[in-house]
Amino acid sequence: MNLRRCLFIVLTLLLATSAGCQRASQQAASDQAPEIAAALAIDPEPAVVGPAKLQVTLTDASGAPIDGASVSLKGDMSHAGMAPVLAQASGGAAGVYQAQWRWTMAGDWVVTVTATLPDGRTLVRRFDLTVAG
Ligand SMILES: [Cu+2]
Structure with a gap:
């Protein structure tokens, strides 16, 4: 695996994780x-x-x-x-x-x-x- 592909995967994982957090906190605050x-x-x-x-x-x-x-x-x-x-x-x-x-x-x-x-x-x-x- 080259460096660029590795970085891409890391960034994708980070984005997926932060989107998951946002959804969870919105659910916690919803009526x-x-x-x-x-x-x-x-x-x-x-x-x-x-x-x-x-x-x-x-x-x-x-x-x-x-x-x-x-x-x-x-x-x-x-x-x-x-x-x-x-x-x-x-x-x-x-x-x-x-x-x-x-x-x-x-x-x-x-x-x-x-x-x-x-x-x-x-x-x-x-x-x-x-x-x-
Ligand atoms: Cu005050």
Whole structure:
């Protein structure tokens, strides 16, 4: 095998690998349950820097609460260079899941709710909000 052919094979493998990664991460972030409603409530409202409670309510297409889901929350700010705020919500009575939270900085936030539903599907919703200082 000559050098050019060898390089070609290596490059092809690299491209295939990176394309595979991209597909996998997109799948992980995609919403598989669009008919399920997820509502986010925050306390205090409006949000201010400091401790907070976040509450996620899951209901199906007929409005019935969904219990038995595993719900996690991730907060990201719109600017780069900050560690996300992470929390696991507990509960699941009457479709309500609660988490202790802390807004670590004033500004624009995106809260991503990820829930593994009892039927195994993954629900992903994003909520934009502004935290006051
Ligand atoms: Cu920040």
